[in-house]
Amino acid sequence: MKLHARTSRRRFLARSLGAASALALAGCDALSRTEWFPNVLGAGEKLSEAVHHLIAPRKAMAQEFSEGDLSPKFRSNGTAMPNSVQYQALASAGFADYRLEVAGLVEQPVRLSLAELRALPERTQITRHDCVEGWSAIGKWKGAKLGALLERTRPKPEARYVMFYCADPMEDDGTGLYYESIDMEDAFHPQTILAYDLNDVPLPIPNGAPLRLRVERQLGYKHAKYIMRIELVRSFEGIAGGKGGYWEDQGYEWYAGI
Amino acid sequence: MPSEAAAPRQTSTRRFITYLYYRHTLPVRVMHWINVIALTILLMSGLNIFSAHPALYWGKSSYTGRPPLLEITAREDADGNPIGLTRIFGHEFVTTGLLGASAGPDGDLVPRAFPTWLTIPDSRWLSMARRWHLFFAWIFVINGLCYIAYSIAARHLARDLAPSRADWRSIGQSVIDHLRFKHPTGEAAKRYNVLQKLAYLAVIFILLPLVILMGFAMSPWLDSLGSGWVDVFGGRQSARTIHFIVAWLLVAFVLIHVFEVIVSGFWNHLRSMITGRYRVVVEAADETAR
Numbered sequence: 393m394k395l396h397a398r399t400s401r402r403r404f405l406a407r408s409l410g411a412a413s414a415l416a417l418a419g420c421d422a423l424s425r426t427e428w429f430p431n432v433l434g435a436g437e438k439l440s441e442a443v444h445h446l447i448a449p450r451k452a453m454a455q456e457f458s459e460g461d462l463s464p465k466f467r468s469n470g471t472a473m474p475n476s477v478q479y480q481a482l483a484s485a486g487f488a489d490y491r492l493e494v495a496g497l498v499e500q501p502v503r504l505s506l507a508e509l510r511a512l513p514e515r516t517q518i519t520r521h522d523c524v525e526g527w528s529a530i531g532k533w534k535g536a537k538l539g540a541l542l543e544r545t546r547p548k549p550e551a552r553y554v555m556f557y558c559a560d561p562m563e564d565d566g567t568g569l570y571y572e573s574i575d576m577e578d579a580f581h582p583q584t585i586l587a588y589d590l591n592d593v594p595l596p597i598p599n600g601a602p603l604r605l606r607v608e609r610q611l612g613y614k615h616a617k618y619i620m621r622i623e624l625v626r627s628f629e630g631i632a633g634g635k636g637g638y639w640e641d642q643g644y645e646w647y648a649g650i
Numbered sequence: 651m652p653s654e655a656a657a658p659r660q661t662s663t664r665r666f667i668t669y670l671y672y673r674h675t676l677p678v679r680v681m682h683w684i685n686v687i688a689l690t691i692l693l694m695s696g697l698n699i700f701s702a703h704p705a706l707y708w709g710k711s712s713y714t715g716r717p718p719l720l721e722i723t724a725r726e727d728a729d730g731n732p733i734g735l736t737r738i739f740g741h742e743f744v745t746t747g748l749l750g751a752s753a754g755p756d757g758d759l760v761p762r763a764f765p766t767w768l769t770i771p772d773s774r775w776l777s778m779a780r781r782w783h784l785f786f787a788w789i790f791v792i793n794g795l796c797y798i799a800y801s802i803a804a805r806h807l808a809r810d811l812a813p814s815r816a817d818w819r820s821i822g823q824s825v826i827d828h829l830r831f832k833h834p835t836g837e838a839a840k841r842y843n844v845l846q847k848l849a850y851l852a853v854i855f856i857l858l859p860l861v862i863l864m865g866f867a868m869s870p871w872l873d874s875l876g877s878g879w880v881d882v883f884g885g886r887q888s889a890r891t892i893h894f895i896v897a898w899l900l901v902a903f904v905l906i907h908v909f910e911v912i913v914s915g916f917w918n919h920l921r922s923m924i925t926g927r928y929r930v931v932v933e934a935a936d937e938t939a940r
Contacts, residue, residue: 402917417767417770417772420691420770420771420782421770421771421772424770424771424775424778424782430778430781432785433781433782433784433785434781434785435785436781436784436785436786436787436788437780437781437784437785439788440784440788444869444871444872447872447875448871448872448874448875452874452875453874453877454870454873454874455873455874455877455878455880457710461710461711461714463711463712463713463714464713464714464715465713466713467712467713520710520711520870520886522868522870522886523703524702524776524780525702525703525776526699526700526702526703526890527703527705527707527711527712527713527887528710528711528712528713528886528887529711529712529713530710530711530713608870608874609870609871609873609874610870610871611870639777642777643777643778643781644776644777644780645777645780649869649870649871649872650784650868650869650871650872
Protein backbone atom coordinates (compact mmCIF):
# COMPACT_ATOMS: atom_id res chain seq x y z
CA MET A 393 0.00 0.00 0.00
CA LYS A 394 2.77 2.34 0.97
CA LEU A 395 4.77 1.28 -2.08
CA HIS A 396 1.75 1.92 -4.31
CA ALA A 397 1.33 5.39 -2.86
CA ARG A 398 4.98 6.13 -3.56
CA THR A 399 4.82 4.94 -7.19
CA SER A 400 1.74 6.98 -7.97
CA ARG A 401 3.26 10.01 -6.28
CA ARG A 402 6.36 9.60 -8.44
CA ARG A 403 4.29 9.16 -11.59
CA PHE A 404 2.42 12.31 -10.65
CA LEU A 405 5.73 14.14 -10.10
CA ALA A 406 7.13 12.95 -13.44
CA ARG A 407 4.01 14.09 -15.28
CA SER A 408 4.03 17.41 -13.44
CA LEU A 409 7.66 17.89 -14.46
CA GLY A 410 6.77 17.32 -18.14
CA ALA A 411 3.78 19.63 -17.97
CA ALA A 412 5.78 22.26 -16.10
CA SER A 413 8.51 22.37 -18.77
CA ALA A 414 5.92 22.73 -21.55
CA LEU A 415 4.25 25.50 -19.56
CA ALA A 416 7.59 27.16 -18.83
CA LEU A 417 8.41 27.31 -22.55
CA ALA A 418 4.99 28.72 -23.42
CA GLY A 419 5.56 31.12 -20.54
CA CYS A 420 8.86 32.31 -22.03
CA ASP A 421 7.10 33.11 -25.29
CA ALA A 422 4.22 34.85 -23.53
CA LEU A 423 6.70 36.88 -21.45
CA SER A 424 8.56 37.91 -24.63
CA ARG A 425 5.34 39.47 -25.88
CA THR A 426 4.61 41.55 -22.78
CA GLU A 427 5.53 45.21 -22.44
CA TRP A 428 7.49 44.88 -19.23
CA PHE A 429 9.45 41.62 -19.37
CA PRO A 430 11.77 42.49 -22.29
CA ASN A 431 12.76 45.57 -20.25
CA VAL A 432 13.71 43.31 -17.32
CA LEU A 433 15.82 41.18 -19.67
CA GLY A 434 17.31 44.40 -21.09
CA ALA A 435 19.00 44.92 -17.72
CA GLY A 436 21.49 42.22 -18.80
CA GLU A 437 22.64 44.25 -21.77
CA LYS A 438 22.77 47.44 -19.69
CA LEU A 439 25.02 45.62 -17.22
CA SER A 440 27.21 44.37 -20.09
CA GLU A 441 27.60 47.93 -21.40
CA ALA A 442 28.59 49.24 -17.96
CA VAL A 443 31.10 46.43 -17.43
CA HIS A 444 32.52 46.77 -20.96
CA HIS A 445 33.10 50.48 -20.43
CA LEU A 446 34.68 49.70 -17.07
CA ILE A 447 37.16 47.09 -18.30
CA ALA A 448 37.97 48.21 -21.87
CA PRO A 449 39.21 51.81 -22.11
CA ARG A 450 37.05 54.00 -24.33
CA LYS A 451 40.08 54.67 -26.52
CA ALA A 452 41.14 51.02 -26.86
CA MET A 453 41.77 50.18 -30.50
CA ALA A 454 39.93 47.54 -32.48
CA GLN A 455 42.11 44.83 -33.97
CA GLU A 456 43.49 45.68 -37.42
CA PHE A 457 44.27 43.02 -40.00
CA SER A 458 46.58 42.52 -42.96
CA GLU A 459 45.75 42.55 -46.69
CA GLY A 460 45.90 38.76 -46.64
CA ASP A 461 42.89 38.64 -44.29
CA LEU A 462 40.62 40.66 -46.63
CA SER A 463 37.34 38.98 -47.55
CA PRO A 464 37.34 38.34 -51.33
CA LYS A 465 34.07 40.24 -51.66
CA PHE A 466 32.77 42.47 -48.88
CA ARG A 467 29.23 41.32 -48.15
CA SER A 468 26.38 43.79 -48.52
CA ASN A 469 23.55 43.33 -46.05
CA GLY A 470 20.19 45.07 -45.71
CA THR A 471 19.79 47.74 -48.39
CA ALA A 472 21.78 47.19 -51.60
CA MET A 473 20.20 50.08 -53.54
CA PRO A 474 18.16 52.70 -51.67
CA ASN A 475 14.58 52.86 -52.94
CA SER A 476 14.64 56.65 -53.22
CA VAL A 477 14.33 58.88 -56.32
CA GLN A 478 16.57 61.58 -54.82
CA TYR A 479 19.29 59.08 -53.92
CA GLN A 480 19.21 57.42 -57.32
CA ALA A 481 19.50 60.84 -59.00
CA LEU A 482 22.58 61.60 -56.88
CA ALA A 483 24.06 58.20 -57.68
CA SER A 484 23.52 58.48 -61.42
CA ALA A 485 25.46 61.77 -61.40
CA GLY A 486 28.34 60.04 -59.62
CA PHE A 487 27.48 61.89 -56.37
CA ALA A 488 28.80 65.14 -57.90
CA ASP A 489 25.90 67.04 -56.26
CA TYR A 490 26.22 65.22 -52.94
CA ARG A 491 26.66 67.43 -49.91
CA LEU A 492 27.06 66.14 -46.37
CA GLU A 493 25.33 68.44 -43.92
CA VAL A 494 26.62 68.66 -40.34
CA ALA A 495 24.30 70.62 -38.06
CA GLY A 496 22.49 70.58 -34.73
CA LEU A 497 24.27 71.57 -31.51
CA VAL A 498 27.31 73.07 -33.25
CA GLU A 499 28.68 76.63 -33.49
CA GLN A 500 29.61 76.26 -37.15
CA PRO A 501 27.31 74.07 -39.32
CA VAL A 502 28.97 72.89 -42.54
CA ARG A 503 28.02 71.40 -45.89
CA LEU A 504 30.77 69.38 -47.56
CA SER A 505 31.17 67.89 -51.02
CA LEU A 506 32.91 64.53 -51.48
CA ALA A 507 36.06 66.38 -52.63
CA GLU A 508 36.01 68.43 -49.41
CA LEU A 509 35.48 65.27 -47.33
CA ARG A 510 38.47 63.67 -49.06
CA ALA A 511 40.57 66.70 -48.12
CA LEU A 512 39.91 66.16 -44.37
CA PRO A 513 42.40 64.27 -42.16
CA GLU A 514 41.99 60.64 -43.15
CA ARG A 515 42.63 57.17 -41.85
CA THR A 516 42.95 53.79 -43.58
CA GLN A 517 42.20 50.65 -41.59
CA ILE A 518 41.65 46.95 -42.26
CA THR A 519 39.01 45.91 -39.77
CA ARG A 520 36.50 43.19 -39.16
CA HIS A 521 32.81 43.91 -39.58
CA ASP A 522 30.67 41.83 -37.21
CA CYS A 523 26.99 41.56 -38.05
CA VAL A 524 24.46 41.04 -35.25
CA GLU A 525 23.33 37.97 -37.24
CA GLY A 526 26.66 36.30 -36.53
CA TRP A 527 28.80 36.61 -39.67
CA SER A 528 31.99 38.66 -40.06
CA ALA A 529 33.76 40.16 -43.09
CA ILE A 530 37.11 41.93 -43.27
CA GLY A 531 37.47 45.08 -45.37
CA LYS A 532 39.93 47.88 -45.94
CA TRP A 533 38.33 51.23 -45.24
CA LYS A 534 39.58 54.72 -45.98
CA GLY A 535 37.71 57.74 -44.73
CA ALA A 536 37.62 61.12 -43.05
CA LYS A 537 38.18 61.08 -39.31
CA LEU A 538 34.85 61.98 -37.77
CA GLY A 539 36.59 63.68 -34.84
CA ALA A 540 38.45 66.04 -37.16
CA LEU A 541 35.24 66.92 -39.01
CA LEU A 542 33.35 67.56 -35.76
CA GLU A 543 36.16 69.79 -34.46
CA ARG A 544 35.64 72.05 -37.48
CA THR A 545 31.98 72.49 -36.52
CA ARG A 546 32.85 73.32 -32.89
CA PRO A 547 30.30 71.19 -30.98
CA LYS A 548 28.39 72.89 -28.17
CA PRO A 549 29.08 71.50 -24.69
CA GLU A 550 25.53 70.16 -24.37
CA ALA A 551 25.94 67.92 -27.45
CA ARG A 552 25.89 64.27 -26.28
CA TYR A 553 25.13 62.19 -29.36
CA VAL A 554 25.94 62.25 -33.07
CA MET A 555 22.96 61.30 -35.23
CA PHE A 556 23.43 59.91 -38.74
CA TYR A 557 20.47 60.30 -41.10
CA CYS A 558 20.61 58.08 -44.17
CA ALA A 559 19.10 57.92 -47.66
CA ASP A 560 17.72 54.39 -47.51
CA PRO A 561 14.05 53.88 -46.67
CA MET A 562 13.47 50.68 -44.70
CA GLU A 563 9.77 50.41 -45.63
CA ASP A 564 8.45 49.52 -49.08
CA ASP A 565 6.43 52.75 -49.23
CA GLY A 566 9.61 54.84 -49.00
CA THR A 567 9.26 55.74 -45.31
CA GLY A 568 11.32 54.68 -42.29
CA LEU A 569 14.63 56.22 -43.33
CA TYR A 570 17.57 54.42 -41.71
CA TYR A 571 19.29 56.33 -38.97
CA GLU A 572 21.82 55.64 -36.24
CA SER A 573 23.64 57.38 -33.41
CA ILE A 574 26.82 57.13 -31.38
CA ASP A 575 28.04 59.06 -28.36
CA MET A 576 30.70 61.79 -28.43
CA GLU A 577 33.45 59.52 -27.04
CA ASP A 578 33.01 57.02 -29.87
CA ALA A 579 32.73 59.89 -32.37
CA PHE A 580 36.20 61.12 -31.38
CA HIS A 581 37.74 57.60 -31.30
CA PRO A 582 40.69 57.52 -33.75
CA GLN A 583 39.19 54.60 -35.70
CA THR A 584 35.79 56.24 -36.14
CA ILE A 585 35.73 57.39 -39.75
CA LEU A 586 33.31 58.38 -42.50
CA ALA A 587 34.45 55.86 -45.10
CA TYR A 588 34.44 56.79 -48.79
CA ASP A 589 36.71 53.97 -50.05
CA LEU A 590 36.39 50.21 -49.61
CA ASN A 591 39.29 47.97 -50.64
CA ASP A 592 41.01 50.87 -52.49
CA VAL A 593 38.01 51.78 -54.70
CA PRO A 594 35.22 54.31 -54.11
CA LEU A 595 32.61 52.79 -51.79
CA PRO A 596 30.19 50.71 -53.94
CA ILE A 597 26.46 51.43 -53.66
CA PRO A 598 25.63 48.06 -51.99
CA ASN A 599 28.12 48.97 -49.23
CA GLY A 600 26.74 52.48 -48.61
CA ALA A 601 28.02 54.95 -51.24
CA PRO A 602 29.01 57.67 -51.07
CA LEU A 603 29.67 57.66 -47.31
CA ARG A 604 29.23 55.20 -44.46
CA LEU A 605 30.18 55.24 -40.82
CA ARG A 606 32.86 52.94 -39.41
CA VAL A 607 32.55 52.73 -35.66
CA GLU A 608 34.78 49.75 -34.93
CA ARG A 609 34.10 47.69 -31.78
CA GLN A 610 30.35 47.82 -32.40
CA LEU A 611 28.09 45.55 -34.46
CA GLY A 612 27.27 46.18 -38.12
CA TYR A 613 23.94 47.93 -37.64
CA LYS A 614 25.72 50.91 -36.03
CA HIS A 615 27.75 51.42 -39.24
CA ALA A 616 25.15 53.58 -41.02
CA LYS A 617 25.32 53.51 -44.83
CA TYR A 618 24.23 56.26 -47.32
CA ILE A 619 24.81 59.06 -44.77
CA MET A 620 23.18 62.32 -45.88
CA ARG A 621 23.09 64.43 -42.73
CA ILE A 622 24.82 64.49 -39.36
CA GLU A 623 23.24 66.20 -36.39
CA LEU A 624 24.54 66.70 -32.87
CA VAL A 625 21.82 66.34 -30.25
CA ARG A 626 21.29 66.30 -26.51
CA SER A 627 18.93 63.28 -26.47
CA PHE A 628 16.95 60.95 -28.76
CA GLU A 629 13.63 62.35 -27.57
CA GLY A 630 11.30 63.10 -30.46
CA ILE A 631 13.59 61.45 -33.04
CA ALA A 632 11.67 58.62 -34.80
CA GLY A 633 11.01 55.89 -32.18
CA GLY A 634 13.21 57.65 -29.62
CA LYS A 635 15.73 54.82 -29.18
CA GLY A 636 18.57 56.34 -31.21
CA GLY A 637 18.45 54.16 -34.33
CA TYR A 638 16.28 52.27 -36.79
CA TRP A 639 17.07 48.82 -35.35
CA GLU A 640 17.08 50.15 -31.80
CA ASP A 641 13.46 51.20 -32.40
CA GLN A 642 12.78 47.56 -33.41
CA GLY A 643 14.12 46.23 -30.10
CA TYR A 644 17.88 45.97 -30.67
CA GLU A 645 20.22 47.49 -28.09
CA TRP A 646 21.66 50.95 -28.62
CA TYR A 647 24.98 49.71 -27.24
CA ALA A 648 26.13 47.24 -29.89
CA GLY A 649 29.47 46.16 -28.44
CA ILE A 650 28.27 42.63 -27.76
CA MET B 651 10.85 10.79 4.09
CA PRO B 652 11.77 10.60 7.76
CA SER B 653 9.77 7.35 8.17
CA GLU B 654 12.45 5.61 6.15
CA ALA B 655 15.29 6.79 8.30
CA ALA B 656 17.14 4.10 10.21
CA ALA B 657 14.51 1.48 9.49
CA PRO B 658 16.12 -1.94 9.78
CA ARG B 659 14.99 -4.30 7.04
CA GLN B 660 15.27 -8.07 6.98
CA THR B 661 16.50 -9.53 3.67
CA SER B 662 17.10 -13.29 3.75
CA THR B 663 19.63 -13.81 6.49
CA ARG B 664 21.46 -10.48 6.13
CA ARG B 665 20.22 -7.40 7.91
CA PHE B 666 20.23 -4.07 6.07
CA ILE B 667 19.90 -0.65 7.53
CA THR B 668 18.57 2.27 5.52
CA TYR B 669 19.22 5.83 6.54
CA LEU B 670 19.14 9.27 4.98
CA TYR B 671 22.50 10.91 4.49
CA TYR B 672 22.77 14.70 4.05
CA ARG B 673 24.56 14.70 0.72
CA HIS B 674 24.10 18.12 -0.93
CA THR B 675 24.25 21.36 1.01
CA LEU B 676 21.62 24.03 0.45
CA PRO B 677 23.91 26.38 -1.55
CA VAL B 678 24.91 23.54 -3.91
CA ARG B 679 21.28 22.56 -4.44
CA VAL B 680 20.13 26.12 -5.10
CA MET B 681 23.03 26.84 -7.47
CA HIS B 682 22.47 23.52 -9.28
CA TRP B 683 18.87 24.40 -10.13
CA ILE B 684 19.69 28.00 -11.08
CA ASN B 685 22.25 26.50 -13.44
CA VAL B 686 19.65 24.14 -14.93
CA ILE B 687 17.35 27.06 -15.72
CA ALA B 688 20.12 29.39 -16.98
CA LEU B 689 21.80 26.81 -19.22
CA THR B 690 18.46 25.67 -20.68
CA ILE B 691 17.54 29.24 -21.60
CA LEU B 692 21.06 29.98 -22.86
CA LEU B 693 20.96 26.93 -25.14
CA MET B 694 17.51 27.62 -26.52
CA SER B 695 17.97 31.37 -27.01
CA GLY B 696 21.41 30.62 -28.46
CA LEU B 697 19.87 28.35 -31.07
CA ASN B 698 17.49 31.18 -31.97
CA ILE B 699 20.45 33.59 -32.35
CA PHE B 700 22.29 30.99 -34.44
CA SER B 701 19.24 30.75 -36.71
CA ALA B 702 19.83 34.36 -37.83
CA HIS B 703 22.88 33.08 -39.71
CA PRO B 704 22.86 29.27 -39.55
CA ALA B 705 26.43 28.64 -40.72
CA LEU B 706 29.74 28.07 -38.94
CA TYR B 707 33.20 28.92 -40.18
CA TRP B 708 36.83 28.54 -39.21
CA GLY B 709 38.91 31.72 -39.32
CA LYS B 710 38.93 35.43 -38.60
CA SER B 711 35.92 36.15 -40.81
CA SER B 712 33.07 34.27 -42.51
CA TYR B 713 34.24 35.21 -45.98
CA THR B 714 37.75 33.91 -46.35
CA GLY B 715 37.32 32.14 -49.70
CA ARG B 716 36.73 28.84 -47.86
CA PRO B 717 33.24 27.35 -47.54
CA PRO B 718 31.51 27.09 -44.14
CA LEU B 719 32.18 24.01 -41.99
CA LEU B 720 28.50 23.64 -41.24
CA GLU B 721 25.49 25.13 -42.95
CA ILE B 722 21.80 24.61 -42.29
CA THR B 723 19.64 25.75 -45.17
CA ALA B 724 16.54 24.92 -47.19
CA ARG B 725 15.50 24.59 -50.80
CA GLU B 726 12.11 24.09 -52.39
CA ASP B 727 10.95 20.85 -54.00
CA ALA B 728 8.90 20.77 -57.26
CA ASP B 729 5.69 21.53 -55.33
CA GLY B 730 7.22 24.49 -53.54
CA ASN B 731 7.54 22.70 -50.18
CA PRO B 732 10.72 23.42 -48.26
CA ILE B 733 13.35 20.70 -47.90
CA GLY B 734 15.65 21.08 -44.90
CA LEU B 735 19.35 20.61 -45.72
CA THR B 736 22.37 20.30 -43.45
CA ARG B 737 25.84 20.49 -44.97
CA ILE B 738 28.81 19.37 -42.89
CA PHE B 739 32.30 19.58 -44.42
CA GLY B 740 30.70 19.60 -47.87
CA HIS B 741 28.48 16.56 -47.27
CA GLU B 742 24.79 17.31 -47.69
CA PHE B 743 22.06 15.62 -45.64
CA VAL B 744 18.29 15.99 -45.93
CA THR B 745 17.10 16.94 -42.42
CA THR B 746 13.53 18.07 -43.09
CA GLY B 747 11.45 18.16 -39.91
CA LEU B 748 14.39 18.89 -37.64
CA LEU B 749 17.04 21.08 -39.29
CA GLY B 750 16.52 23.53 -42.13
CA ALA B 751 12.76 23.09 -42.39
CA SER B 752 10.29 22.25 -39.65
CA ALA B 753 6.70 22.91 -38.60
CA GLY B 754 5.81 26.59 -38.36
CA PRO B 755 3.07 28.17 -36.22
CA ASP B 756 0.22 26.68 -38.32
CA GLY B 757 1.81 23.23 -38.64
CA ASP B 758 3.08 23.69 -42.22
CA LEU B 759 6.76 23.14 -43.02
CA VAL B 760 8.66 26.42 -43.11
CA PRO B 761 12.38 27.10 -43.63
CA ARG B 762 14.05 27.54 -40.24
CA ALA B 763 17.36 26.28 -38.85
CA PHE B 764 16.11 24.76 -35.58
CA PRO B 765 12.51 23.75 -34.79
CA THR B 766 10.33 26.05 -32.66
CA TRP B 767 10.37 23.69 -29.67
CA LEU B 768 14.16 24.07 -29.40
CA THR B 769 14.31 27.87 -29.47
CA ILE B 770 13.44 30.80 -27.19
CA PRO B 771 11.44 32.67 -28.36
CA ASP B 772 9.66 30.08 -30.56
CA SER B 773 9.63 32.38 -33.61
CA ARG B 774 12.69 33.79 -35.37
CA TRP B 775 13.19 36.93 -33.29
CA LEU B 776 16.86 37.84 -33.01
CA SER B 777 16.59 40.94 -30.81
CA MET B 778 14.41 39.11 -28.25
CA ALA B 779 16.61 36.01 -28.30
CA ARG B 780 19.62 38.25 -27.60
CA ARG B 781 17.84 39.76 -24.59
CA TRP B 782 17.13 36.31 -23.14
CA HIS B 783 20.64 35.11 -23.90
CA LEU B 784 22.54 38.12 -22.56
CA PHE B 785 20.38 38.34 -19.42
CA PHE B 786 20.74 34.67 -18.50
CA ALA B 787 24.44 34.80 -19.40
CA TRP B 788 24.82 37.13 -16.41
CA ILE B 789 22.72 34.85 -14.16
CA PHE B 790 24.88 31.93 -15.26
CA VAL B 791 28.21 33.75 -14.76
CA ILE B 792 27.26 35.18 -11.35
CA ASN B 793 25.92 31.78 -10.24
CA GLY B 794 29.11 30.12 -11.47
CA LEU B 795 31.34 32.58 -9.61
CA CYS B 796 29.31 32.04 -6.42
CA TYR B 797 29.67 28.27 -6.90
CA ILE B 798 33.46 28.46 -7.30
CA ALA B 799 33.80 30.74 -4.27
CA TYR B 800 31.56 28.49 -2.18
CA SER B 801 33.26 25.31 -3.34
CA ILE B 802 36.65 26.59 -2.27
CA ALA B 803 35.49 28.19 0.99
CA ALA B 804 33.32 25.25 2.11
CA ARG B 805 35.92 22.71 0.91
CA HIS B 806 33.35 21.16 -1.46
CA LEU B 807 36.03 21.18 -4.14
CA ALA B 808 38.77 19.63 -2.02
CA ARG B 809 36.54 17.17 -0.14
CA ASP B 810 33.99 16.05 -2.76
CA LEU B 811 35.41 16.81 -6.20
CA ALA B 812 39.19 16.44 -6.13
CA PRO B 813 40.09 12.82 -6.96
CA SER B 814 41.98 11.05 -4.18
CA ARG B 815 44.97 8.79 -4.78
CA ALA B 816 42.66 5.79 -4.39
CA ASP B 817 40.36 7.32 -7.02
CA TRP B 818 43.17 7.54 -9.55
CA ARG B 819 44.06 3.90 -8.92
CA SER B 820 40.45 2.77 -9.38
CA ILE B 821 39.97 4.54 -12.69
CA GLY B 822 40.11 1.36 -14.80
CA GLN B 823 37.64 -0.41 -12.54
CA SER B 824 35.36 2.64 -12.62
CA VAL B 825 35.29 2.58 -16.45
CA ILE B 826 34.31 -1.09 -16.38
CA ASP B 827 31.66 -0.45 -13.72
CA HIS B 828 30.15 2.37 -15.76
CA LEU B 829 30.00 0.21 -18.89
CA ARG B 830 28.17 -2.46 -16.89
CA PHE B 831 25.86 0.18 -15.33
CA LYS B 832 27.11 -1.02 -11.98
CA HIS B 833 27.02 1.67 -9.36
CA PRO B 834 28.55 2.01 -5.92
CA THR B 835 26.31 0.89 -3.11
CA GLY B 836 26.39 1.26 0.64
CA GLU B 837 28.87 3.72 2.12
CA ALA B 838 30.65 4.16 -1.24
CA ALA B 839 27.47 5.63 -2.78
CA LYS B 840 27.84 8.67 -0.52
CA ARG B 841 30.87 9.83 -2.48
CA TYR B 842 31.25 10.72 -6.17
CA ASN B 843 33.10 8.06 -8.14
CA VAL B 844 36.28 9.00 -10.01
CA LEU B 845 34.74 9.31 -13.50
CA GLN B 846 31.99 11.43 -12.04
CA LYS B 847 34.54 13.69 -10.33
CA LEU B 848 36.57 14.06 -13.52
CA ALA B 849 33.45 14.77 -15.59
CA TYR B 850 32.31 17.48 -13.15
CA LEU B 851 35.79 19.02 -12.98
CA ALA B 852 36.08 19.06 -16.79
CA VAL B 853 32.70 20.77 -17.10
CA ILE B 854 33.36 23.26 -14.28
CA PHE B 855 36.93 24.18 -15.18
CA ILE B 856 37.18 23.56 -18.95
CA LEU B 857 33.87 23.56 -20.81
CA LEU B 858 32.02 26.29 -18.91
CA PRO B 859 34.95 28.78 -18.84
CA LEU B 860 35.58 28.03 -22.53
CA VAL B 861 31.99 28.69 -23.57
CA ILE B 862 32.06 31.99 -21.64
CA LEU B 863 35.41 33.02 -23.10
CA MET B 864 34.19 32.26 -26.64
CA GLY B 865 31.14 34.39 -25.89
CA PHE B 866 33.49 37.23 -24.95
CA ALA B 867 35.45 36.64 -28.18
CA MET B 868 32.31 37.31 -30.20
CA SER B 869 31.94 40.77 -28.62
CA PRO B 870 33.72 43.31 -30.85
CA TRP B 871 34.16 45.58 -27.81
CA LEU B 872 35.86 42.92 -25.68
CA ASP B 873 38.06 41.98 -28.64
CA SER B 874 39.80 45.34 -28.14
CA LEU B 875 40.91 44.32 -24.62
CA GLY B 876 44.15 42.95 -26.04
CA SER B 877 45.15 43.22 -29.65
CA GLY B 878 44.41 40.00 -31.48
CA TRP B 879 43.70 37.80 -28.44
CA VAL B 880 40.83 36.21 -30.35
CA ASP B 881 43.31 34.86 -32.93
CA VAL B 882 44.64 32.51 -30.24
CA PHE B 883 41.40 30.60 -30.81
CA GLY B 884 41.60 30.91 -34.59
CA GLY B 885 39.71 34.19 -34.96
CA ARG B 886 36.19 35.43 -34.21
CA GLN B 887 34.39 33.00 -36.48
CA SER B 888 36.37 30.09 -35.02
CA ALA B 889 35.39 31.34 -31.58
CA ARG B 890 31.73 31.30 -32.66
CA THR B 891 32.17 27.73 -33.90
CA ILE B 892 33.84 26.67 -30.63
CA HIS B 893 31.03 28.36 -28.66
CA PHE B 894 28.50 26.27 -30.63
CA ILE B 895 30.44 23.00 -30.26
CA VAL B 896 30.98 23.47 -26.52
CA ALA B 897 27.28 24.21 -26.09
CA TRP B 898 26.51 20.78 -27.60
CA LEU B 899 29.23 19.12 -25.52
CA LEU B 900 27.41 20.52 -22.50
CA VAL B 901 24.18 19.05 -23.85
CA ALA B 902 25.99 15.70 -24.20
CA PHE B 903 27.20 16.03 -20.60
CA VAL B 904 23.66 16.73 -19.39
CA LEU B 905 22.28 13.71 -21.29
CA ILE B 906 24.91 11.40 -19.76
CA HIS B 907 24.43 13.02 -16.35
CA VAL B 908 20.65 12.49 -16.46
CA PHE B 909 21.13 8.95 -17.81
CA GLU B 910 23.45 8.09 -14.91
CA VAL B 911 21.01 9.64 -12.46
CA ILE B 912 18.22 7.45 -13.88
CA VAL B 913 20.16 4.17 -13.85
CA SER B 914 21.65 4.71 -10.39
CA GLY B 915 18.44 5.60 -8.58
CA PHE B 916 16.51 8.48 -10.11
CA TRP B 917 14.24 9.37 -7.19
CA ASN B 918 16.97 9.01 -4.61
CA HIS B 919 19.23 11.38 -6.57
CA LEU B 920 16.42 13.78 -7.35
CA ARG B 921 15.44 13.94 -3.67
CA SER B 922 19.03 14.53 -2.64
CA MET B 923 19.27 17.48 -5.04
CA ILE B 924 16.00 18.92 -3.65
CA THR B 925 16.03 18.16 0.10
CA GLY B 926 19.70 17.23 0.36
CA ARG B 927 18.91 13.76 1.78
CA TYR B 928 20.26 10.69 0.02
CA ARG B 929 19.13 7.22 1.06
CA VAL B 930 21.97 4.85 1.88
CA VAL B 931 21.47 1.13 2.40
CA VAL B 932 24.18 -0.64 4.36
CA GLU B 933 24.51 -4.09 5.81
CA ALA B 934 23.91 -4.10 9.53
CA ALA B 935 27.43 -5.33 10.19
CA ASP B 936 28.86 -2.34 8.31
CA GLU B 937 26.56 -0.08 10.23
CA THR B 938 27.86 -1.11 13.61
CA ALA B 939 31.44 -0.88 12.40
CA ARG B 940 30.87 2.64 11.11
